[in-house]
Every structure is written in C-alpha cells, then in structure tokens.
Amino acid sequence: MTTGGAPFTRRTPRVVSAVKLQRRKDREAQGAFLAEGPQAVASALSSGVVREIFATVDRIADYPGASLVADDAMAALSETVQPQGVVAVCDLLDVPLADALAKEPRLVAVVLEIRDPGNAGTILRTADAAGARTVIFAGDAVDPYNGKCVRASAGSLFHVDVVRERDWSALFSQLRAAGLQTLATSGYAARDLDDLADTGRLAGRTAWIFGSEAHGLPDAALSESDEAVRVPIYGGAESLNLAAAAAVCLYASARAQRS
Amino acid sequence: MTTGGAPFTRRTPRVVSAVKLQRRKDREAQGAFLAEGPQAVASALSSGVVREIFATVDRIADYPGASLVADDAMAALSETVQPQGVVAVCDLLDVPLADALAKEPRLVAVVLEIRDPGNAGTILRTADAAGARTVIFAGDAVDPYNGKCVRASAGSLFHVDVVRERDWSALFSQLRAAGLQTLATSGYAARDLDDLADTGRLAGRTAWIFGSEAHGLPDAALSESDEAVRVPIYGGAESLNLAAAAAVCLYASARAQRS
Structure with missing residues (x-):
C-alpha cells in the first residue's frame, strides 16, 4: 500500500x-x-x-x-x-447472534432502538469494561459504525462481539434459549437493582436491555423480558442519564458474578 | 412581575x-x-x-x-x-463548605478541576440520584451555573448543596475533620472498588474525588486522599468514561451504606 x-x-x-x-x-x-x-x-x-x-x-x-x-x-x-x-x-465486524451466543457470554448488553450514537458508543465502552463479551444493537438503533459511535466506544467496538438484529421479535427467546436471563431497565419498574442483588439473582448469566433516554423501552420489550428493573434513586433526581444507569447495572452484574 | x-x-x-x-x-x-x-x-x-x-x-x-x-x-x-x-x-445557590458539612452528609461528590460542563452536570445529577447531599466544585472547575452544566444536571443543581472551593488546599483536611473518608478515583490505583466493598470500607461516610477525563486527578489530590481507588476493568477497554466511573463509585457507596 x-x-x-x-x-x-x-x-x-x-x-x-x-x-x-x-x-x-x-x-x-x-x-x-x-x-x-x-x-x-x-x-x-x-x-x-x-x-x-x-x-x-x-x-x-x-x-x-x-x-x-x-x-x-x-x-x-x-x-x-x-x-x-x-x-x-x-x-465491518458484525457477528451473527448465534455465533456470539455460542460462546456462552456471561454478560450481554442490548441497546434497543437507541438512536444517539454517543450514548450507544459509551454503553459499548462501559459494557466492555464490565466484562460483557457481546453488545447487540437491536431494532432501529444507531449504526454501530457511525463515526461518533466508534469514537465514543474508544476502541471497545473492536473488543466485543457486535451483533445487529434489526428485527428483534425473536431476540428475547434466543437470549433465553442461550441461558441468559433478560433484565430490562425501566424507571417505573416495581423491583430495583438492590432487590435483585439481595436475592442473588444478579449472579446469573444476564443480558441487560437498555432503551433510549427519550422514550425508554417499548412496552413489548418490557413484557418480553424476564424482569423489569429500576436503578434506585435515593435523592431528589428524577432519573439517571442513560449511560450512568447502564454503568450501574452492568457493574452490579459484574460484581455479583464474581463474588 | x-x-x-x-x-x-x-x-x-x-x-x-x-x-x-x-x-x-x-x-x-x-x-x-x-x-x-x-x-x-x-x-x-x-x-x-x-x-x-x-x-x-x-x-x-x-x-x-x-x-x-x-x-x-x-x-x-x-x-x-x-x-x-x-x-x-x-x-446563586452556593452554600459555604462548613454549612454543608455541618449537616453530616453520608455521601459527598467532589469534582476537582473538571472543566467540561456536561461531565460536571452529569456527575451532579448522578450524585443526587445516589443520595449525595453535597457536591463540591473544587479548584479551577467549571462554573456550576454554566448553562450546559445546569442543563446536564437536569434539576439536581437545586436538590443538593453546591459548594465552590476555588482554593482546595485545605479541602481534604476539612472533609476528614467532618468524619468523611476521602476516596480518589485513579485508573492507576493499586486498590480497586471490589477490594473496598469486600472489606466493608464503602459503608463508611465518604467523599468521592473525581478528576478530569483528560488529565485525571493532580498528584497532590491523590496523595492527600485517604485512598486512591480504581474501578476494575474486566474486559478489553482501557478505561471508563468519567460519568460512568463516577456512577459506579457513587452507587457502590450508596448500596454499601444501606446494606
């Protein structure tokens, strides 16, 4: 060259x-x-x-x-x-979903219809840091190869298996069939992250499902998940920003899986 | 009007x-x-x-x-x-440091020489969500009343005690005198967050000290802190972004203080 x-x-x-x-x-x-x-x-x-x-x-x-x-x-x-x-x-780095799941990842992050490339890239970076082996861009999500997403991922795009599933209708059943529990984040969920940590449930193999900051997850994604989970808010804030909430969830799993 | x-x-x-x-x-x-x-x-x-x-x-x-x-x-x-x-x-909402510490907060966040208003505002929002009562803008940090910081805080600027300490030479001793341990984040620290959680140390009253994404904390801040702490990286990422690392640290304390 x-x-x-x-x-x-x-x-x-x-x-x-x-x-x-x-x-x-x-x-x-x-x-x-x-x-x-x-x-x-x-x-x-x-x-x-x-x-x-x-x-x-x-x-x-x-x-x-x-x-x-x-x-x-x-x-x-x-x-x-x-x-x-x-x-x-x-x-392009895409891996078919079946190939990624065949490696039996303990921790998976799913960004579902997240359109903001900075948010998606930051979650990808955080997922890699927390030890997730697979990051799934599901539905009408941002293109993982968008320049801003690549930059926000700070190299992590090359470290994990990146999967794109535009049609996510079968995704939850495929994750479950691969032995992963599906935990969907929602500010309105009845159970919070502390409940799940207390009962030992976070120690299991887990796919975390994150929705967009503007709209959250679609109802269908919440109902198809094994559990909707809320990050507890101890102070006056109405919510966490998306990347912060994802960091708290992914690291709670990473720690529980190692203790 | x-x-x-x-x-x-x-x-x-x-x-x-x-x-x-x-x-x-x-x-x-x-x-x-x-x-x-x-x-x-x-x-x-x-x-x-x-x-x-x-x-x-x-x-x-x-x-x-x-x-x-x-x-x-x-x-x-x-x-x-x-x-x-x-x-x-x-x-302006500023509270003098002594007044904020007199309320005996269990959890405090210090943004030390963080110049990016979006990062500072996001940490303020996360600190509020995690139950911190006080957020201290120390050294040559961004103005908390900068429009972008106010917007990133999503209202949390009004929920916590905001303290500005341009000269931070006495800050660490004042925090210690108020019964707070000072934990400084550093990607190069020997001890990681899991070590501290395992030994029960995160349950104590804590001030977390965060430095800028570009430069980290100055050496003087690391040496004046009770402990330098690293967020563990389990995967291939070199680091977490600042707001994600702050979320993991603050929520680790929030959970330990409540278990």
Missing part, C-alpha cells in the same frame, strides 16, 4: 471512496467503516480488520504500509475538528 | 440584563444565573430561588407572575437550539 509519489489529496479516488464511508449506505455497500485516531487504529490492527491506513506526514512512520495523505485529504477523512492524523478503513 | 402591555423583546432592558447571565462574570456580578425549561424551572421554584420568569405566549399560563416575552427574546435567553419557552433568573 506504500506510495512512493506525491501524497494523496481529497480528490484521489481511494480517498474519495473512503470519505464516502461516513455515510451509512456506503458502509453497507462497501462492507467497511472508518476508525480514526491512534487508539482506535491500534485496536483495529489488533483485530486484523484493517484494509487500508491513511496517515499524514507526521504520523506515517508509525504505520508501515500506510498511504501518505495531504492535510486536505485528512480533513476530509476525519469527522473531528482536530484530526489526529491517522484513519483506517476497516471491515 | 406581570406585564399588561406588549411582550418583552430582546431589546427590553430586563431581557438584555438576563441574557448577560450566560457569561460567568455577569453571573458573579449579579449573583444570579439562568435555568431553562419546565423541569429546571419547577425545581428552581421549589427551592425558592427564582427572581423572575420569562415565558412565551404558549407557556405563560403555567407561570403566574411571569413576564411575557416574544420569540426573539426567548431565542436570546435560551442557550439551546429548540427553546422550551420558559427561562428563570435564579439566585
């Missing part, structure tokens, strides 16, 4: 093609997405999914085989205000 | 004066700040700190005594893309 000649510009066909990956339909068409910055590119390289790397002159030495690009090309490839000088084109 | 005449415009002196409260130095000069949207205004009214309410014609009926403003005035008063039609001018 090395280039002996002039650096690529924003008009070089390979750059033009890569820039298109900022759009979902082109990601689907090419089966690829962009990872930006040294941290994400390092995770992508470890995962063996890198097709091509574009780097500016100050970064190129760190990436053997990378294509040298001019600043205007990097500005076009990057979706951030201050580009970090390296962008990788990566294969 | 009712107005029988034409609605206020963005040039009406009281509107001009209120718009200035979007800047820190004017907040300090006037001893006031802006709370925007029905949820925040309701919390402000419950706290008895409202000086004046500006509302558009579709909202004015909900706020007896409010000043009617035209859409251009609301657009100027609001810091959001889609104004919600009501903004309140509120007294």
Whole structure:
C-alpha cells in the first residue's frame, strides 16, 4: 500500500471512496467503516480488520504500509475538528447472534432502538469494561459504525462481539434459549437493582436491555423480558442519564458474578 | 412581575440584563444565573430561588407572575437550539463548605478541576440520584451555573448543596475533620472498588474525588486522599468514561451504606 509519489489529496479516488464511508449506505455497500485516531487504529490492527491506513506526514512512520495523505485529504477523512492524523478503513465486524451466543457470554448488553450514537458508543465502552463479551444493537438503533459511535466506544467496538438484529421479535427467546436471563431497565419498574442483588439473582448469566433516554423501552420489550428493573434513586433526581444507569447495572452484574 | 402591555423583546432592558447571565462574570456580578425549561424551572421554584420568569405566549399560563416575552427574546435567553419557552433568573445557590458539612452528609461528590460542563452536570445529577447531599466544585472547575452544566444536571443543581472551593488546599483536611473518608478515583490505583466493598470500607461516610477525563486527578489530590481507588476493568477497554466511573463509585457507596 506504500506510495512512493506525491501524497494523496481529497480528490484521489481511494480517498474519495473512503470519505464516502461516513455515510451509512456506503458502509453497507462497501462492507467497511472508518476508525480514526491512534487508539482506535491500534485496536483495529489488533483485530486484523484493517484494509487500508491513511496517515499524514507526521504520523506515517508509525504505520508501515500506510498511504501518505495531504492535510486536505485528512480533513476530509476525519469527522473531528482536530484530526489526529491517522484513519483506517476497516471491515465491518458484525457477528451473527448465534455465533456470539455460542460462546456462552456471561454478560450481554442490548441497546434497543437507541438512536444517539454517543450514548450507544459509551454503553459499548462501559459494557466492555464490565466484562460483557457481546453488545447487540437491536431494532432501529444507531449504526454501530457511525463515526461518533466508534469514537465514543474508544476502541471497545473492536473488543466485543457486535451483533445487529434489526428485527428483534425473536431476540428475547434466543437470549433465553442461550441461558441468559433478560433484565430490562425501566424507571417505573416495581423491583430495583438492590432487590435483585439481595436475592442473588444478579449472579446469573444476564443480558441487560437498555432503551433510549427519550422514550425508554417499548412496552413489548418490557413484557418480553424476564424482569423489569429500576436503578434506585435515593435523592431528589428524577432519573439517571442513560449511560450512568447502564454503568450501574452492568457493574452490579459484574460484581455479583464474581463474588 | 406581570406585564399588561406588549411582550418583552430582546431589546427590553430586563431581557438584555438576563441574557448577560450566560457569561460567568455577569453571573458573579449579579449573583444570579439562568435555568431553562419546565423541569429546571419547577425545581428552581421549589427551592425558592427564582427572581423572575420569562415565558412565551404558549407557556405563560403555567407561570403566574411571569413576564411575557416574544420569540426573539426567548431565542436570546435560551442557550439551546429548540427553546422550551420558559427561562428563570435564579439566585446563586452556593452554600459555604462548613454549612454543608455541618449537616453530616453520608455521601459527598467532589469534582476537582473538571472543566467540561456536561461531565460536571452529569456527575451532579448522578450524585443526587445516589443520595449525595453535597457536591463540591473544587479548584479551577467549571462554573456550576454554566448553562450546559445546569442543563446536564437536569434539576439536581437545586436538590443538593453546591459548594465552590476555588482554593482546595485545605479541602481534604476539612472533609476528614467532618468524619468523611476521602476516596480518589485513579485508573492507576493499586486498590480497586471490589477490594473496598469486600472489606466493608464503602459503608463508611465518604467523599468521592473525581478528576478530569483528560488529565485525571493532580498528584497532590491523590496523595492527600485517604485512598486512591480504581474501578476494575474486566474486559478489553482501557478505561471508563468519567460519568460512568463516577456512577459506579457513587452507587457502590450508596448500596454499601444501606446494606
């Protein structure tokens, strides 16, 4: 992939093609997405999914085989205000649900119809930190390969099995068949996280289901889950924000599964 | 405060004066700040700190005594893309540290030199949810009355004692003198949260100290704390984001203090 000649510009066909990956339909068409910055590119390289790397002159030495690009090309490839000088084109990472469940994960996170890429990416990062092996984007959720989601995941997109299930009608029964209890978060649930921890139930293999901050989970998801669970609110706040609630739930499971 | 005449415009002196409260130095000069949207205004009214309410014609009926403003005035008063039609001018809420500690809070959150208003406001909201009675903005932290911090706090700014300690050199000894252990979060700490939970130490009265996502806590804060604590990372993630880590720590304390 090395280039002996002039650096690529924003008009070089390979750059033009890569820039298109900022759009979902082109990601689907090419089966690829962009990872930006040294941290994400390092995770992508470890995962063996890198097709091509574009780097500016100050970064190129760190990436053997990378294509040298001019600043205007990097500005076009990057979706951030201050580009970090390296962008990788990566294969989509999706794993079929059955393959992910065959690995018998103890902890799974499901983001159901969460549309905000920052929230979805942060939950993905938190799920990875808490030891979840699988993160499922269900229903009309944000594309996990959306640039903002990739950045919010801080590399975790490459660490876990990412599953996309646009039709989630069979999801809950598949999770149950795989031996996972399904716990759905809801601010209105009768039982709270402390109840479940006290009864030892959090020690079991668990899929946590998280809905959007604006709308919560659809009724069908709550009724299909084994249990609706509320994070207890001890003070005056009406609720927690979504990423904070997910962190509390996932870490409560992680701890219970290890004690 | 009712107005029988034409609605206020963005040039009406009281509107001009209120718009200035979007800047820190004017907040300090006037001893006031802006709370925007029905949820925040309701919390402000419950706290008895409202000086004046500006509302558009579709909202004015909900706020007896409010000043009617035209859409251009609301657009100027609001810091959001889609104004919600009501903004309140509120007294600054600061409580002196000694007064807050005299109430013997069991759980305290300290945001030390956290500059991002969204992060600080989210931690404030999470601390309130976890039952913390006091949130301390220490050192060169963001102004708690910054509009983005107020919005991220989702009303919690009005529920807890907000303390500002620009000079934090004596803060740790004052917390200790009030019977609070000081636990500082650090990704490099030798002890993790599970260790502390296992030994029962989280059940004690606690002040959690959080540093910025970019820089963590300064060395001086780590050495002055009773213990540096790391949130355990069970998977491949390098770290948690700040708000998620704070949620895990604060809820671990909340649960331990109640079991």
